[in-house]
Amino acid sequence: MRFTLHIWRQENARAKGHFEKYDLDNISADCSFLEMLDILNERLINDRIAHPVCFDNDCREGICGMCGLYINGRPHGNDDGITTCQLHMRKFKDGDDIWIEPWRAKAFPVIRDLVVDRSAFDKIIQAGGYISTTTGGVPDANTILVPKHKADMAMDAASCIGCGACVAACKNASAMLFVGAKVSHLALLPQGKVEAADRVKKMVAKMDELGFGSCTNTYACEAECPKLIKRQNISRLNRHWIGSLLGRDRR
Amino acid sequence: MNLPKIHSISKKILVALLGAFLSIFLLFHACANLCILRHDGGAWYNAFCDFMGTNYVIKAFEIILFGALLLHIVLTIWLAITNKMARPKGYHKPQRSKTHTGSKLQVWTGILLLAGLIAHFMDFYFVKLGWVDGNLNFYEQAHEKFQIPHIAISYLIFFVVVWFHMRHGFAAIFQTFGLYNYKYGKAIEITGVIFATVVCLMFTAVVVGIYFGL
Numbered sequence: 083m084r085f086t087l088h089i090w091r092q093e094n095a096r097a098k099g100h101f102e103k104y105d106l107d108n109i110s111a112d113c114s115f116l117e118m119l120d121i122l123n124e125r126l127i128n129d130r131i132a133h134p135v136c137f138d139n140d141c142r143e144g145i146c147g148m149c150g151l152y153i154n155g156r157p158h159g160n161d162d163g164i165t166t167c168q169l170h171m172r173k174f175k176d177g178d179d180i181w182i183e184p185w186r187a188k189a190f191p192v193i194r195d196l197v198v199d200r201s202a203f204d205k206i207i208q209a210g211g212y213i214s215t216t217t218g219g220v221p222d223a224n225t226i227l228v229p230k231h232k233a234d235m236a237m238d239a240a241s242c243i244g245c246g247a248c249v250a251a252c253k254n255a256s257a258m259l260f261v262g263a264k265v266s267h268l269a270l271l272p273q274g275k276v277e278a279a280d281r282v283k284k285m286v287a288k289m290d291e292l293g294f295g296s297c298t299n300t301y302a303c304e305a306e307c308p309k310l311i312k313r314q315n316i317s318r319l320n321r322h323w324i325g326s327l328l329g330r331d332r333r
Numbered sequence: 334m335n336l337p338k339i340h341s342i343s344k345k346i347l348v349a350l351l352g353a354f355l356s357i358f359l360l361f362h363a364c365a366n367l368c369i370l371r372h373d374g375g376a377w378y379n380a381f382c383d384f385m386g387t388n389y390v391i392k393a394f395e396i397i398l399f400g401a402l403l404l405h406i407v408l409t410i411w412l413a414i415t416n417k418m419a420r421p422k423g424y425h426k427p428q429r430s431k432t433h434t435g436s437k438l439q440v441w442t443g444i445l446l447l448a449g450l451i452a453h454f455m456d457f458y459f460v461k462l463g464w465v466d467g468n469l470n471f472y473e474q475a476h477e478k479f480q481i482p483h484i485a486i487s488y489l490i491f492f493v494v495v496w497f498h499m500r501h502g503f504a505a506i507f508q509t510f511g512l513y514n515y516k517y518g519k520a521i522e523i524t525g526v527i528f529a530t531v532v533c534l535m536f537t538a539v540v541v542g543i544y545f546g547l
Binding site (some may be wrong): 090253290324 | 412432508512516
């Protein structure tokens with residue numbers, strides 16, 4: 083297959099940045115998107131054309147949340163429920179123009195080329211996305227009874243890999259789906275419920291401080307989440323926020 | 334730009350609360366308007382207008398209503414500014430994610446609503462205040478206005494805009510209050526469509542009824 087790539091190149095965080103055009107041929111349809119970028123980088127290095135294109139990646143099997151590219155107007159490209167590393171070139175047509183951009187948000191500044199600094203998510207977690215007491219080892223099954231539907235909802239929320247596609251997709255660069263998932267997976271379980279009100283206050287305050295936008299219910303985040311996390315988690319976040327305003331801090 | 338610190342969710346909750354209040358008022362307004370369709374020479378409708386114009390409780394409510402409308406607009410603009418600041422540099426390729434059209438249109442329908450509302454006030458409310466010349470008998474004023482084709486059509490377009498704004502707003506209110514869940518999500522959205530349709534059909538009935546002399 084043959085493609086024309088338009089890739090955002092930016093020397094460093096302070097540089098202006100621009101799109102660079104690269105023609106690439108002899109790409110297998112079974113090649114993953116990141117493998118295609120590897121091939122491009124090999125050619126750029128071997129032919130001494132330019133510095134290789136920088137992009138984040140790690141596990142390449144959709145579980146680490148490191149990769150994240152804005153491809154032809156969609157975070158993680160033209161497919162649902164996948165990360166960039168799970169995207170394959172067969173999803174494109176031969177001869178396609180592919181525009182590759184980094185996540186765009188004030189809270190995710192570009193470090194170089196397609197790499198952005200997503201430590202803002204770590205800061206939100208550090209603000210309160212944990213249980214502050216030692217919960218000990220894994221308890222025996224049924225020692226703490228958890229209704230099945232709550233366990234399922236908590237598990238679904240916990241599947242968030244923190245890739246930032248929700249922020250990248252949202253027209254307001256809002257992190258509400260991420261924060262909603264992090265608040266939900268703890269608040270739905272007995273161990274995390276005790277600190278739920280305090281946690282939501284701290285995490286939302288940090289989210290606002292870091293410059294993320296607010297949710298205007300377009301649900302692009304839900305549509306682009308590689309782990310298919312639902313908008314109900316945002317609703318739960320709002321509910322816990324209202325609860326915290328009404329003084330439901332149990333500590 | 335240094336803006337006062339109110340958490341983003343609190344702002345959203347306030348916007349939703351005011352939106353809910355304004356929606357309930359619209360339902361009340363639409364019900365009251367149906368009195369115009371009675372063939373009683375405006376006895377019921379004018380009596381209602383007199384009550385609304387002279388009762389002190391209603392006058393106090395009027396201040397709350399306009400305050401709510403103003404605050405709804407100011408908070409929405411404030412949110413829009415902070416949201417714009419959250420992404421200083423946009424994408425080159427336009428977004429192709431599957432999103433709710435209603436939400437993306439909400440700001441634009443809001444702006445159109447404001448323009449329509451000012452035009453509506455010029456026809457009725459400002460006449461009552463004496464700021465604009467017109468017939469103080471609102472039953473007759475409505476008949477004069479809605480029999481003019483371009484005014485009647487403009488109002489019908491205005492109601493379509495109201496429908497779009499309310500349809501999205503209804504489900505958004507539940508989402509913002511944290512009441513949108515797996516069990517009732519679909520029901521909330523359907524109820525929103527029904528609510529917006531019923532309110533807008535009541536308004537439409539008056540304009541169409543007067544235009545066709547029903």
